[in-house]
Amino acid sequence: MTEGTTSPAAEGVDTLSRLEQEGEIAADYLEGLLDIADLDGDIDMDVEADRAAVSIISDSDRDLQKLVGRDGEVLEALQELTRLAVHRETGDRSRLMLDIGGYRAKKRTELAELGAKAADEVKSTGAPVKLDPMTPFERKVVHDAVAAAGLRSESEGEEPQRFVVVLPA
Template sequence: MTTQDVSETAGAVSEETRLKQLEQEGDIAADYLEELLDIADLDGDLDMDVEGDRAAVSIVGGDLQQLVGRHGEVLDALQELTRLAVYRETGERSRLMLDVGGYRADRRSTLMALAEETVAKVKESGAPVSLKPMSPFERKVVHDAVAAAGLTSESSGVEPRRYVVVLPE
């Protein structure tokens, strides 16, 4: 067995181990959220997945707006509580993403469009453009979209008023 074979085997094993860890995070999160839904007497089904390098759990069905809140504030808090529940069980920090009723998916689409419009403005004017304050999730979506369009961006300000600045080339 060559050194490359050993390295590839170790990489496959560690990737398989990481996938199992993410699935375990999803299971722990789903159990926690299921209990929460029962306590709150809310209807909802849980979907678990692994997206890239993080576990993703979605609550779908029923009237779930109260779990999203104004501008996703309740959803953000619920995600943090769920991450804490995973940490309590695993001892490892979780990057789990939680979505309720498709709110994050819809918000991601809106932010991608905003990023495209902003990139076009910056390319046309040659001047930086600052966006409104956003949550960390929202800023990451914008940063990724700006980078994919070939420009750079940075976050400025202090939480909770942190915002993205899209920079010219």
């Protein structure tokens, strides 16, 4: 190797340590928010699919429900604030994913089922299926489920009314 280059394995380690650093910064930021809001919660960090994943878990989901909000609106806002906190510390844009009280995990399961059901409908009718407007996270999960079913999909419309269309093969 030439001077100044790194091996692919070293780049993988660098990426992992960078994502772990993002998780640490996010955890510190979120712990501060929990303290300010006087809410109990434990922070769990992981790296999933080339992004830092941070979860707030608690024995009292009622407390955490305030942080999720209606249809995950507060969760989305907290995720953006956390990404900004990471960006402020690292100078790099973060793709960190935040989950609170298992909301995203549960939502991911529901959306994967919705995508598979829409794909089945398209396979049986041969006609495209348009789904209701969704957040970028929700659309990504549906796109992945449709692809796993062997079909293709695309997003149409403008935010916040952007939606998924499942197309015949």
